[in-house]
Amino acid sequence: MRPIGFILRSNSPVLVVREVLWRIKKQWNKAKFRLRGRLDESPVHLCWPAYYQPNPAACSPRAAAAIVGVADLISCGQFPFLGYGTVNLGFPPRWDVDFVSGKEWPMRPAERLTLIRHDGSDVKVPWELSRLQFLPVLGKAYLLTAKEQYRTAAMRLLANWIEQNPLGVGVNWTVAMEPALRAMSICFLLNLLGPAREGEGAWFRNAELSLLEHLLFIEAHLEFSHLARGNHYLSNIVGLFCISTFLEGPGMQSRRQKYQRKVEEEILHQVYADGGDYEASTGYQVLVTQLFTTAYLLMCAQAASPQPSFVSRLGSMYGWMICLADSSGTLPHVGDCDDGRVELLFDDLSQMLNLSPQARNSQRVSSLLGLAPEFLQGATVFPSEDGCWYGMCRPRPRKEVDGRAYSPAAVTLLSQSGIAIARKAEHEVLFFALPNGIGGKGSHTHNDKLSVILRLAGEELLCDSGTCFYTRDAGTRNYFRSTGGHNTVVVDGCEQNALSTQPKALFCLGNDAAVSGIRWSEKDGVIRLQAAHFGYRRIGVNHSRSLVFSNCCLQIEDCFEGAGEHHFRTLLHLPPLWDVRPAQLSGTKVSFEVRGPCPVSIVLQAPAELNAIQDQVQLSRCYGTAFSGTRISVLSEAALPFSMSTRVSWN
Numbered sequence: 001m002r003p004i005g006f007i008l009r010s011n012s013p014v015l016v017v018r019e020v021l022w023r024i025k026k027q028w029n030k031a032k033f034r035l036r037g038r039l040d041e042s043p044v045h046l047c048w049p050a051y052y053q054p055n056p057a058a059c060s061p062r063a064a065a066a067i068v069g070v071a072d073l074i075s076c077g078q079f080p081f082l083g084y085g086t087v088n089l090g091f092p093p094r095w096d097v098d099f100v101s102g103k104e105w106p107m108r109p110a111e112r113l114t115l116i117r118h119d120g121s122d123v124k125v126p127w128e129l130s131r132l133q134f135l136p137v138l139g140k141a142y143l144l145t146a147k148e149q150y151r152t153a154a155m156r157l158l159a160n161w162i163e164q165n166p167l168g169v170g171v172n173w174t175v176a177m178e179p180a181l182r183a184m185s186i187c188f189l190l191n192l193l194g195p196a197r198e199g200e201g202a203w204f205r206n207a208e209l210s211l212l213e214h215l216l217f218i219e220a221h222l223e224f225s226h227l228a229r230g231n232h233y234l235s236n237i238v239g240l241f242c243i244s245t246f247l248e249g250p251g252m253q254s255r256r257q258k259y260q261r262k263v264e265e266e267i268l269h270q271v272y273a274d275g276g277d278y279e280a281s282t283g284y285q286v287l288v289t290q291l292f293t294t295a296y297l298l299m300c301a302q303a304a305s306p307q308p309s310f311v312s313r314l315g316s317m318y319g320w321m322i323c324l325a326d327s328s329g330t331l332p333h334v335g336d337c338d339d340g341r342v343e344l345l346f347d348d349l350s351q352m353l354n355l356s357p358q359a360r361n362s363q364r365v366s367s368l369l370g371l372a373p374e375f376l377q378g379a380t381v382f383p384s385e386d387g388c389w390y391g392m393c394r395p396r397p398r399k400e401v402d403g404r405a406y407s408p409a410a411v412t413l414l415s416q417s418g419i420a421i422a423r424k425a426e427h428e429v430l431f432f433a434l435p436n437g438i439g440g441k442g443s444h445t446h447n448d449k450l451s452v453i454l455r456l457a458g459e460e461l462l463c464d465s466g467t468c469f470y471t472r473d474a475g476t477r478n479y480f481r482s483t484g485g486h487n488t489v490v491v492d493g494c495e496q497n498a499l500s501t502q503p504k505a506l507f508c509l510g511n512d513a514a515v516s517g518i519r520w521s522e523k524d525g526v527i528r529l530q531a532a533h534f535g536y537r538r539i540g541v542n543h544s545r546s547l548v549f550s551n552c553c554l555q556i557e558d559c560f561e562g563a564g565e566h567h568f569r570t571l572l573h574l575p576p577l578w579d580v581r582p583a584q585l586s587g588t589k590v591s592f593e594v595r596g597p598c599p600v601s602i603v604l605q606a607p608a609e610l611n612a613i614q615d616q617v618q619l620s621r622c623y624g625t626a627f628s629g630t631r632i633s634v635l636s637e638a639a640l641p642f643s644m645s646t647r648v649s650w651n
Helices: 004-010 013-036 061-077 124-130 136-146 148-164 177-193 201-220 231-246 252-270 282-302 308-322 346-353 473-482
Strands: 078-081 084-086 411-414 419-424 427-432 451-456 459-462 489-491 521-525 528-535 542-552 551-564 566-572 579-584 586-595 599-623 625-639 643-648
Touching: 013 566, 061 136, 061 346, 061 551, 061 566, 078 252, 124 177, 136 148, 136 177, 148 177, 148 625, 177 201, 177 231, 201 231, 231 252, 231 346, 252 282, 252 346, 282 308, 282 542, 308 419, 411 521, 419 542, 427 528, 427 542, 451 551, 459 473, 473 599, 489 528, 489 542, 551 566, 566 643, 579 599, 625 643
Parallel strands: none
Antiparallel strands: 078 084, 411 419, 419 427, 427 451, 451 459, 459 566, 489 566, 521 528, 528 542, 542 551, 551 643, 566 625, 579 586, 586 599, 599 625, 599 643
C-alpha cells in the first residue's frame, strides 16, 4: 500500500475524491456479497459459444504429443509447472498448500487470511495450481484421443476443487484475479467437453453454479482503482466477460455488453500506442496480450464486432513483442515476470515435458506470436502450434504486422515504452530507458534504466537477471529488481528508484528515475543510441549512456555530470553459455576474454583506477527457479564529470 502522502502528492484532489468514493462503494459491494451467502440454485444456464473451433486432425504430431504428454502426467497426479518442474501432488491434490515450503493456509474466510507471511511460503504456488489451467489441456487430450480417462480426470478435478474450496473461504478466494483466471479455465474446459452427455447433468449444473459464484465474487471484489490499475483489474473484467459469454439468463446479455465495452476501453488505458503494456515488464506484456486476445476471441465467438481501436492496439501489442523477440520467439526478461498465463500454449507444454526447469524460459512465446495472423488482417510472424483450436489456418511466412516491417529494420524505436532495438546482420542490441510502470505507481518495474541486452547470433551475451520469485524471501526479491541486478551503473551504492527493504514493501518502488527519450542516428553503417536517467539527481549526479553499434563491436559510453567525488560500479551479466576469463583486473583498463558460440573480448576503460571483480550470481528465466551465471563488476572512484567506456567486440 502506498503511503497516503505519496497518493496525495501524485494525484489530483478530484481523482483522490473519486477513489475514496469508489472504495466506500467497494466495501458496500463486499458486505452485500457476504450477506448473500452460498447459492443453492442457479438462475442461469450454460450456453456454448464457439470460443474454440477445434480441428484435432490439424494438430501437428509434436503439439499433440505435448498435450497428451502433459495430460498423462496430470492424470497420474503429477502436476508440471514451468519453474518448479513436475511435482507429485496426488490426485486430487491439496489446493491450499505451497508444496515448496510445505506451508498451508487455513480454511477460514478469505478476508481474514495473511498472504505474505515471511515464513518461506509463496502464495503464488497454491494460486497457480488453483487457476486450473491444466483442465483445458485434459479436454484437448480427450478430443485428440477420444480416451475417456482424460475427460474423467478433468471432471473429477473440477468437482473436487469446487468441493474443497467453498465460496469466499480459503487462500484461493483472496484476490479477484485468481477467480477470474480460474473461471476462464472452467469455461474453456466446458467448451471442450460440452454439451452434457447422459449421466453428466449434475456435474455440468455444479460447474454452472460455480461459474455464477465466481462472477458474483469478482463483481463484489473488483481490483479497480482510479489511481493505478493494471493486469489484476484487466483479468477481472476479461473473466467477467468470459463468464457472461458462457452463461445465459437474467442480466447476462447486459453484462456481456458492459464488460466488452470496459475491455475495449482498458486497452487504450493500459497499452501505449506503440504496443507496450504500461507496467514496464515483458512478462506482463505476455499476460496482458493473452488477456486481450482471449477477449477478442470471445467477441468473435458471439459475433460481437470489436472496436477498430481495440483491434489496432492489440495488433500493436503483437508487433511490440515481435520487435523484442529473438528468432526463436523468445522475449528478453525485463521487469517482473511470474509466468502468468490465461491458457497454456504449446511453448509452455513442450518445455514442461522436455526441458529441465533450469533450461526453460517462460518468455519463449513463439506459439502465442503465431496466433497473430488470424486476428490482425494478414499479419504473419511465427508459426503457431495452437491455431487449430481456434479455427485458424496454417500461418504463412513472416512478413508484416500492422503495416510495419519488424524484421529487417536497422533500428526500431518504441518511443513511449522507452526501448530501442538495433540490428546488424544476426546480432542485436536492446537498449532500455523505460519509464516507471503505470506513471510511477506500478509495482512490477525494476531498476533497469539504461540497461543493455546484447544478442550475438541469436544468443544473449549480456542478459537481464530475471525475477526468481516474489514473496518467498524478501532479500532475493529485492536483489532481482535492484539496480545491481542489471547491466547498468550503480552510483554510491544508491538505487535508481528508492527501494525499501521493509518486508511489507515487496511491491513498492520509488519514482525517482525519470528518463529521457532515446535518440538514435545511423551513419556509414554505424548506429548510435543515447538516453539518460535522473534517478541519481538526489545525490547530485546525472547519468547518460551512449551506445555505438557496428558489425563486430558494441561500444558503451557512460557519462556522469554533477559535482563532488563518487563511487561507480559498472555491471555486466552473462548467462552460463559463455565462459568468462579475466585478462586484466586493475588499472585504467580492465579486460575479459569470453568463450562461447563466438569469441568475445570485453574491455572497460576510464581516466581513473579501475578494479574488476568476476563472480557467480543467480539468474532466472522461470518463476521459482534460478541458475548460476557470471557477473562482471568494475569499481571506480572519481570526481565529476567522469566517463567510462565499455567495449564488447566479437569475431
